Amino acid sequence: MRTLYERIGGAASITIVVDELYDRLTCDPRVSHHFDPARLTAQKAGQCAWLATAFGSPHSEPATDLRQAHRHLEISDEQVTAVLGHLEAALGVAEVDDELRRQAMSLITRLWYARVF
Template structure:
């Protein structure tokens, strides 16, 4: 009998240090994108980065439970008040893809991570 369990995507990506590094680079990219900057006006970015680390840890299979709001609730105000659209989601996903590529994450892991990210789009925009 095999007692070995499959490693989570979180572990295969490199765990806490890798997710922390990715989130830092990711938000630096987002804040330089003129189409996305307005969504972060007035946001405590240190708190936002902590939330993103916790969220990515959770969705990629790391330890601990995510304590934040669900995706639809977390983005509702941005949709209603700031005009967040699916095109913006696609830009954000593109920045994550570029971040993972910059960090030299192997292509199969990037593909798996982006697959997880893609599942968020219909949830955020109420298409589930």
């Protein structure tokens, strides 16, 4: 079975998703303060790698544990909803079809909630 990574369109699509996602996040006052403009490129690269691994890319290194990555942050439910909403929109911009988008969102949401399980 092809991985979600392949079906979504591989690295090319993920780059588009992440570009779009960060465009949105940095403009959203609810979450923009979490993103340091100086480190944006690095954060985007990290995000690309993380999504690639989560979706099952055969090439990526194991991704950082979500729990570890967000340890120092105070994150509210509203912020989570905001980020997930932007991610879903970004997947749309990258032309990921509805069913794949549902699957991707279902996975990412689960991984997010599971980080403190």
